[in-house]
Amino acid sequence: MLDHATNTQTADTTEQPQAAPLIMACGLTKSYDRRNMVLDGIDLRIWAGERVALIGSNGCGKSTLLKSLIGLHPISGGTLECFGNPVGAQSSRAQRLQMRRQTGFVFQKHCLVRRRTVLSNVIHGLYGDRGSWRAFSHSLAPEEWRARGLQALDEVDLADKAMRRADALSGGQQQRVAIARALVRRPQLLIADEPAASLDPVSGRNVMNLFSQLCRAHGITLLYTSHDMDHAIDYADRVIALKCGKVLFDRPAEKVTPADLKVTFDG
Amino acid sequence: MAERTIHMPKRFTGVSPLNFVLLVALGGVILTSMGKVAPSPQQLADGVPDMTRLVGRMLPPNTDPDFLARIARRILETFQIALVGALIGIVLSLPIAWFAARSVSPLGRGNLLAKAFVSFLRTVPDLVWALLFVASIGLGAVAGTMTIVVDTIGFCGRFFAEAMEDAEKEPQEALSAIGAGRGSILVGAILPDIMPSLVNSSLFALEKAVRSSVVLGLVGAGGIGQELKVAFDLFQYRNASMIILTIFVIVFLMEVCTDKLRARIQ
Numbered sequence: 008m009l010d011h012a013t014n015t016q017t018a019d020t021t022e023q024p025q026a027a028p029l030i031m032a033c034g035l036t037k038s039y040d041r042r043n044m045v046l047d048g049i050d051l052r053i054w055a056g057e058r059v060a061l062i063g064s065n066g067c068g069k070s071t072l073l074k075s076l077i078g079l080h081p082i083s084g085g086t087l088e089c090f091g092n093p094v095g096a097q098s099s100r101a102q103r104l105q106m107r108r109q110t111g112f113v114f115q116k117h118c119l120v121r122r123r124t125v126l127s128n129v130i131h132g133l134y135g136d137r138g139s140w141r142a143f144s145h146s147l148a149p150e151e152w153r154a155r156g157l158q159a160l161d162e163v164d165l166a167d168k169a170m171r172r173a174d175a176l177s178g179g180q181q182q183r184v185a186i187a188r189a190l191v192r193r194p195q196l197l198i199a200d201e202p203a204a205s206l207d208p209v210s211g212r213n214v215m216n217l218f219s220q221l222c223r224a225h226g227i228t229l230l231y232t233s234h235d236m237d238h239a240i241d242y243a244d245r246v247i248a249l250k251c252g253k254v255l256f257d258r259p260a261e262k263v264t265p266a267d268l269k270v271t272f273d274g
Numbered sequence: 275m276a277e278r279t280i281h282m283p284k285r286f287t288g289v290s291p292l293n294f295v296l297l298v299a300l301g302g303v304i305l306t307s308m309g310k311v312a313p314s315p316q317q318l319a320d321g322v323p324d325m326t327r328l329v330g331r332m333l334p335p336n337t338d339p340d341f342l343a344r345i346a347r348r349i350l351e352t353f354q355i356a357l358v359g360a361l362i363g364i365v366l367s368l369p370i371a372w373f374a375a376r377s378v379s380p381l382g383r384g385n386l387l388a389k390a391f392v393s394f395l396r397t398v399p400d401l402v403w404a405l406l407f408v409a410s411i412g413l414g415a416v417a418g419t420m421t422i423v424v425d426t427i428g429f430c431g432r433f434f435a436e437a438m439e440d441a442e443k444e445p446q447e448a449l450s451a452i453g454a455g456r457g458s459i460l461v462g463a464i465l466p467d468i469m470p471s472l473v474n475s476s477l478f479a480l481e482k483a484v485r486s487s488v489v490l491g492l493v494g495a496g497g498i499g500q501e502l503k504v505a506f507d508l509f510q511y512r513n514a515s516m517i518i519l520t521i522f523v524i525v526f527l528m529e530v531c532t533d534k535l536r537a538r539i540q
Binding site: 074077079104105107108110111112114116117118119120121122123131132134135142143185188189192 | 442444445447448449450451452453454455458461462463466467469
C-alpha cells in the first residue's frame with residue numbers, strides 16, 4: 008500500500024489484511040550511473056494473494072523495480088523486504104536464493120533456452136533445489152520433477168508439445184512455456200515483466216487470462232507490468248502507476264479513471 | 275516553397291595527417307622487409323633446376339608393401355595422437371574458457387588471469403611445446419599427444435570463452451531469477467545456446483590437430499613426421515614423396531569429413 012507522500016495523487020486506501028506484507032519497500036532508490044535516479048523513493052506494500060499491475064511509460068522504472076525486488080538489480084538506497092527477509096546488500100546469499108526459490112519470474116521475451124525441449128525448459132524452473140544439476144535436462148531429472156514439469160505444461164495446455172524444441176513454438180506458446188516454468192515450483196509470488204507485450208492482442212489476452220486463472224487457483228500473489236490498460240485494469244485488484252521513478256498513484260483497479268491514465272502516460 | 279540544393283557526398287573522405295604518416299610508415303616497413311626476405315627473380319630462376327631434380331628423384335613414390343604397412347602404422351599413430359590430444363584438450367578447454375569468459379566467469383575480474391593463461395598457451399608454437407615435452411617426457415607419441423592437448427586448449431579456450439561471452443543473456447537472467455547458481459546457468463542456459471559454436475570450434479581444433487600431429491615427428495614427438503624426417507635425412511626421396519602424398523590424403527579426408535559435419539550442424 009502507498010506510503011509515498013510526495014508527487015502522488017490520492018491513494019484510495021482499501022482495507023488491507025493485517026498480516027505482514029509479502030513485499031515491503033520504503034524509500035527505495037536505484038541509479039545505474041549515480042546521476043539519474045531510475046527509482047526515486049519508492050514506497051509500496053504488496054500482500055499475499057493480491058494481483059497488482061504496475062503501469063507507466065517506457066523508462067519509468069517498472070522493469071528495474073521488478074528486478075530489484077528479487078535482487079537481480081541491486082538497490083542503491085532505501086529498504087526492501089521480500090517474504091520478510093531483507094533484499095540488497097544486507098541479505099545473505101542463502102536468503103537471496105531462498106527468496107528467489109519462492110518467486111516465479113516471467114520475462115517479456117520468454118527467455119527460454121531455444122535448443123532444449125519444452126519439458127527441459129519447464130524443469131529448469133526447479134534449478135536451485137537440492138540436486139538441481141539434474142534440472143539440466145528432462146532426461147536426467149528425477150521422475151517426480153518430470154511429472155511436475157508435465158503437470159505444469161498441462162496447466163498451460165501444452166503437454167502435447169513437451170518434446171518439441173522451444174524455438175519451434177509460436178510466441179504465444181513460448182510465453183505459456185515460460186509461465187509453466189515459473190509455476191512448476193508453485194511459487195508464492197509470481198512476477199511478470201510485460202508478459203503480453205511481444206504477443207498479438209488475442210494471444211496477449213489468452214496469456215493474461217491464464218495468468219489470472221492459475222494465480223487464483225493456486226493462491227499465488229501476482230505482480231506484473233503492462234502497457235495495455237485493459238490488461239492492467241481487467242486482471243489486477245490494484246494498479247500502481249510509476250512516473251519518473253516515483254509512485255504516481257496506487258489504487259484499486261476499479262477506481263482507475265481515464266484521467267489517471269492520461270496523467271501517467273502524458274510526457 | 276524554397277528550392278533546396280542537394281550536395282553529392284564525396285566518394286572518399288580525407289586522410290588525417292596522423293593516418294597519412296602511419297600509412298607511409300607501414301609502406302616503408304613492407305618495402306624494407308621485401309628487400310630483405312622476399313625471393314628475388316634471380317634466386318627463383320636459380321632454384322628451378324634444383325627443384326626439378328629433387329622432384330625427379332621423388333618420383334615415382336615408393337609403393338613397396340612393407341613400406342606402406344609401416345606408413346599405415348605411423349598414420350594410425352598420428353591419427354591417434356590428434357584424436358586423443360584434441361579430445362582431452364577440448365574437454366579441458368571448457369572449464370578454462372568458463373573461467374576466462376567475461377561476465378560469466380566465477381572468478382569475476384580474475385577472468386583476466388585465465389585469459390592470459392590461454393593466450394600464453396596459444397602464443398608458444400606447437401613445435402616448441404613438442405620440444406619441451408620431448409625433453410621432459412621423452413621421445414614418442416605421448417609427447418606429441420601432450421603437445422596437441424596444450425595447442426588445443428590455446429585454440430579452443432579462446433573460442434569457447436568468446437562463445438560464452440556472446441551467449442544469449444535473457445535465458446541466463448531467467449535462470450538466475452529462479453535461484454540457479456553460476457554452474458547451473460552454465461549447464462542449463464549457456465552451453466545449450468552455444469553448442470553449435472562449440473562443436474564447430476572443436477571440429478576445427480581436430481582438423482588443426484591432425485595437421486599439427488604430422489609435423490610433430492620432426493622433433494621426435496611421434497607420428498608420421500618422424501618417418502618423413504628419416505626419409506629426408508637418408509635421402510630416400512621416393513619414400514618422402516609417398517609420405518607427403520599420404521599426409522595430403524589424410525588431411526584432405528579430415529577436412530571433407532569435418533566440413534560435412536559442420537554443414538549438418540548448421
